[in-house]
Amino acid sequence: MKRLLPVLLAMALPAAAAAEKPLWEVGAGVGVVSLPSWRGADESRNYLLPLPYFVYHGKFFRADRRGVRGVLFDSDRVELGISVSGSPPVGSARNSARAGMDDLRATGEIGPQLDLTLWRSASHARNLKLILPLRAAFTLTGSPDPIGWVFSPALNFDVTDMAALPGWNLGLRSGPIFATRRQHAYFYDVAPSEATATRPAYQAGGGYSGTQFIAALSKRFPRYWVGGYLRYDSLAGAAFDDSPLVAQQRYLAAGLGVAWVIGESATRVTVDD
Template sequence: MTSPQYRRIIRLIALSLGLSSGAMQAAEEKPLWEIGAGVAAFSFPSYRGSDQTNNFLMPVPHFTYHGDFLKADRHGIRGSFFDSDRLDLTLSVALSPPVSSKDITARAGMSDLKGTFEIGPEMDVTFWRSDNKARFIKLLMPLRAAITVEGSPKEIGWVFHPKLNMDITDLPGMPGWNLGMLAGPLFGDQKQHAYYYSVDPRYATAGRPAYEAKAGYAGMQYLLALSKRFPGYWLGGFVRYDNLGGSVFEDSPLVRQKDYVAAGAAITWVLGESSTRVRVND
């Protein structure tokens, strides 16, 4: 599983699966921190554009923190520079593990993909929200720089993923259930796309010609997530559709499939929480 795919899994499961599309709650008091653990099941392609699917079951951590600056919750790990009524500016980070090319047929014989670390600003604009702040429509605009995690780290470009986010808390007839929807295009610079989709002439074969990826549009993603917090545990799942049609690298020999559906579900149990309560207004 390559970094772009695993990055979303890390954000989804490590912070209780609601990261990409969590439901906003009205202002309320919550523990300063909360820890737990659980299990998740996922079905994902090896990387965006791969025709190989990975199905797996894995343990996952659960951690939330509601500090004045640093926050870790369903939206990710971030530092808040300012939080206005309609505009939020935060610092976001993401991690992804290394991947062995020998496990991916399309990349056989090529160099492995290193683990990556990403960091950058995210600007969120609230277009509409209900009076109790339980429902909203936002434009999320994260921009991150990525570097490899190795002895001599290398900068591997930028990713920009603007997306429209609609969240609904307490679905009609389903009290406590939260629905989140996301949709938006992806863009990357030449370094980012080259890292995953270029084929150096030394790795070219009869069925995998040399290829140089370009900067630009990288496809569309649509995500639907459903979750509920029960006393002592959390349950959630998601379905995501990814389409690479029209992307600047769609003719790369490493792109074997231009659209796919990914899904996952998880349950986590809260094992401990802070006695200190803070007022949280998501």
């Protein structure tokens, strides 16, 4: 379930090559997402959720296909900004593996992100970037508690000029995830008081958190947008892969969405993504 919010936002934000575009666009739609209750859980949940469509191409604040972020520095090849992420709550009563344990509260993450453009085509319709986000994590409900740090470097390849599917945008992203022990403990520790005959006490270590591969496809029509994604997650070799709360080390997650564009700015800006 972790990182459901950024996945939904990425689904609803279009890719863009260099062009004159509205300063902002707004709309709304609906998304359907199927995810395990947490990374490694063998019980999945399907979510029917509102899908916000918001695009803003400002100098210091941007909302686009790479998420909602603040931009602290931007050059032809280097961009330094602020990255945010998060996850919704998980009720333990609805998941047999966590029965009798405390619920997982909603979490938020925020921190700096450095984007390095490694290659781009002459038209800027294809580009390969190295993305380096480092975020502090904390719970959101009740009194916020810090729950460690997450570092998720990734290679991101965007294509906006596919000959086989004119007008469609393809995004591919892959990379490992690393986190502190405190972050892993929040999702995978089992306290002695929570141990059962089939769920022994467990304490996770920090370090490698697995690898994700994400493919997303989307198209902006004149008045609406459609898109979807497929994510493959591998937890093999993760610092917590022997936790009793990890029932599967490899799995797929997917989502589809549609959003209608309600309005856009009359002001145009040059967007070079």
